[in-house]
Amino acid sequence: MNDAFEREWFAAFLRNSASPADAISLWCWSVEIDVREILGAIHVPTLIVQRTGDRWVKAEEGRYLAKHIPGASYIERAGNDHVIWGEGSDRLIDEIQSFVSGTLPAAPGERVLVTILCVDITSPSASADGRDLRRRYVDAICDQVQLAKGREIRRDANGLLAAFQRPTRAIQCAMAIRDSLKPSGLAVRAAVHIGECEREDGDLTGTAIDQAVLMLGQALPGEIITSRTIRDLVPGSGLVFTERGGTETGGVPGAGQLYGVGAASA
Structure with a gap:
């Protein structure tokens, strides 16, 4: 968010991705969808990474997911960017690599x-x-x-x-x-x-x-x-x-x- 070039690139990306009407529709769908009732049905290894200063997705939301997805791993990293490739992305990639290459937990029941x-x-x-x-x-x-x-x-x-x-x-x-x-x-x-x-x-x-x-x-x-x-x-x-x-x-x-x-x- 502190890089002017990145901000301009991302703004152009958003403008070229959807018309104003489509953007409004996507926004309406996103705020109406509620899958909290089925979070407990996720039985695959899950990593949730949250930036503490993210103003789009609050840390409380990431913690909620981690609490309700069985066995989820949760990491909070310093930073204000929402996009995954933003500030501290190298460290974020390290966390993902460590998670993916680690030992998988025992499979739950069918x-x-x-x-x-x-x-x-x-x-x-x-x-x-x-x-x-x-x-x-x-x-x-x-x-x-x-x-x-x-x-x-x-x-x-x-x-x-x-x-x-x-x-x-x-x-x-x-x-x-x-x-x-x-x-x-x-x-x-x-x-x-x-x-x-x-x-x-x-x-x-x-x-x-x-x-x-x-x-x-x-x-x-x-x-x-x-x-x-x-x-x-x-x-x-x-x-x-x-x-x-x-x-x-x-x-x-x-x-x-x-x-x-x-x-x-x-």
Whole structure:
């Protein structure tokens, strides 16, 4: 920050990287994203380096990350620059090199961060014909999950649970399922949440699944609902989120506000 040439170069870099409208959009997304609920799901060696005089990212923020990411290493270095190549960058590179070349900690248990999709056919209701119709379309729902590169966890006569690597895939799959069943007269509801799961013998269990099931109970026929964490992870996806009531999820960790989700209108 004390080098006039560097300041001019960086200002030109910023001006050439985005239009004013794009810069505003990026800024809005960045201040809305909140991933605090899933920091505990990071199970890789993590190094957090903080400059004490950084006015863009406060030292308290770096300390928060270090506290909530399991086993994270935290280093505070003197200096005022925010950019990684600024003041004291040689020492910073030394810290990174030492961290990367050091001995890796023992691998934790098989825990994975996944997006859970919970889908339920809600109509027709109680008649034998209705039950047969629902069962007939569960296979079609599973086909949509496979097309979206999801993984079926379990199913019953009314719907299924599936896991995805990406939140947008899960939401798009839920929309495709809903749209494909409309001509049959069947209505579906769906819930999407992200969190840690335990993987054992090919099966997934965990609070993310429990919460998705509880969230599903608050979805109306034809509705797709998500947690706030999902909303915060998909900025720029073209999806539209609408805040709604019904946040009670039985005290499962990471509950928070629920959102209805749909595609942006053309």
